[in-house]
Amino acid sequence: MGGDAEYYREQFAGILAARGGRRRRPGVKDVAAIADVGVGTASDALNGKGRMNPATRDRIRQVADAIGYYPSALARSLQSNKSGIIGLSIRPFGGAPLQYLEVSYYARFLNAATVAALEHGYALVVLPPSVPTLLRNIPIDGVIVTDPPPGDPLVTELKARGLAHVTDLGEADDPKALCVGNDQAKAVIGVCDHFKRQGATTVGLLVADADEDYTVRSLAGFRQWAEANGQIPRIERTSITDPVSMMAAARRLLAAPGRPDAVYTTEAPAGSYLVKAVGEQNLRMPEDVLVAYCAEHAPDAGLSEVTRLSLNAERVAEEAVDLLTSVLSGSDPTPRHRIVDTELHVHASSLRNRNAEPRKAR
């Protein structure tokens, strides 16, 4: 009986006219009035609750449809005390530059988190690296915080307010905390082991001059590996935003004497500078030097043949969202700490001896 739609619309127009004329969004009240039922009934009908005369339900729904009713997310949220919004705070490098989406890890993370949130029925807002103020102005059910430095004020506030949140493994000493991340030390060790299997004798590392978790853990892993293998750790540090610094660091790392015969950089943008420096010195990959870098990036033309370590940003994001939404929906996820495997994509730049590789690189 869609033919009644026009009639319903007229009814609504009448209500609007009577109420002063100002155009207004239709509410349950309007639907109820036009369908000639109580608001409670209208609400139940639209939400498929309770047992009621199917004819009544249909009519109510037709009215709602006809006058373009949809429930106010705001009112509903006030009632349920849940907004369906989760926040994402990306806090790389101590809240420094906000150009983080330039880093493929964060771009992919945000992308995947957005999609995952939507699939769980949540919307995702990007929180500023500082300003916990926003938390008070926006109704947020929970927050994902990437790489919070120790004592991070946002995390402190979240804890104080008892707001659900998931962070990286930095908080993993608290068994109740929700954490997701990679085992970054293990990842670097994996790369070094790969180099070793391919015949490398001296491994060099190009790493950020920052001191956030990622860098610290990567360095720890590298030093551990070097010690276990009787090597003196060969490390160069670089700004990750300044191309000049990156190029200089790459050159230092590859300079004689004592030039390493394998180099790895934990920083995505430094990868191309490493390759460029190798070229400058007329070194051949993989004959003279094995090269690998860390990035999520679909490799561009210049790096397509270079071995790449992926941290699986998407997986991390998905796990984080899953953890958070589980808690929000009242369930108790296990485990509360999740480690996402990294993946080494081996290409020609670090491959001298294919047979040396295990079946499945991890």
Added chain:
Amino acid sequence: MGGDAEYYREQFAGILAARGGRRRRPGVKDVAAIADVGVGTASDALNGKGRMNPATRDRIRQVADAIGYYPSALARSLQSNKSGIIGLSIRPFGGAPLQYLEVSYYARFLNAATVAALEHGYALVVLPPSVPTLLRNIPIDGVIVTDPPPGDPLVTELKARGLAHVTDLGEADDPKALCVGNDQAKAVIGVCDHFKRQGATTVGLLVADADEDYTVRSLAGFRQWAEANGQIPRIERTSITDPVSMMAAARRLLAAPGRPDAVYTTEAPAGSYLVKAVGEQNLRMPEDVLVAYCAEHAPDAGLSEVTRLSLNAERVAEEAVDLLTSVLSGSDPTPRHRIVDTELHVHASSLRNRNAEPRKAR
């Protein structure tokens, strides 16, 4: 008199205990009760409204502070019918892959829009490319839609609902619409003119095989320029996600006979493939062929010497947010259509004759 804080806290604990014990967030009511005033007074005191005894105001604020009160964003929003949330829907290439943050334009756009929104006191949520459903579940004050194809369902819905929104210049025929974007035809023409000044006689274009606005307008600009300059347009099209396709298209474009002596690609990821193809054919830049590409990207090592057209994604985003928040705050921004200039960053790859360039490239 911060010394009363402890007393206030005890009061609140008492209220909680009396009301059944369940831990609950403090509300204005609680503040009012403890400060021994009415809720209205409490509300006014906390919002700095009305004239009232400063002592009273102070006491109320101390109570609020002591028991950790902050207003519920939800309740406030319900009251004002404004949520302080704006949506961003990035709809590139007909809503195809959700990997759009890989494209530097969108990454920068999102980044800048987030920051700009925060500066205007809004939070920004990323909307899915499809599903207008979310619009109904999340309280959103307005939406920014990038590159909506003609007849886009999201835009249709926004119009129908009378929800504030800003789009790109595709909607610019409606003088009331809020639009921000580049003049893409002009941008391509600018690149071609630059090539010509540098002595190019045949310009080739590498462009996406999609049919969204950006591509269409770029092509139109190129064809217009070619005609005006008596050239037969030399165009190759490529998938912008498939490296193999990009490489193949770059090779075709540079293949003899009739090889162009200047090439431009509108697609950021294709830039590196163009450079690679030039290298393969042992062509020199800029002696044999001038090269330029379009990207926001801080160039990586491989492309640092290649001329690059920036669309100024950040500026576009900022203008969009400015436009939207102006409307939301009730003002009537002028102009409602804004064109953001592009910028040509000239490097060695397209520079044979420095004197040929005007003082300020646009």
Added chain:
DNA sequence: ATGAAAGCGCTAACAG
């Protein structure tokens, strides 16, 4: 099965 009324937490309007 259905309608009336209470209340989520807040602010705005009015009374005192």
Added chain:
DNA sequence: CTGTTAGCGCTTTCAT
């Protein structure tokens, strides 16, 4: 100047 009341739009008892 302060306290009380009436909603914002919805869901959820609770009577009927």
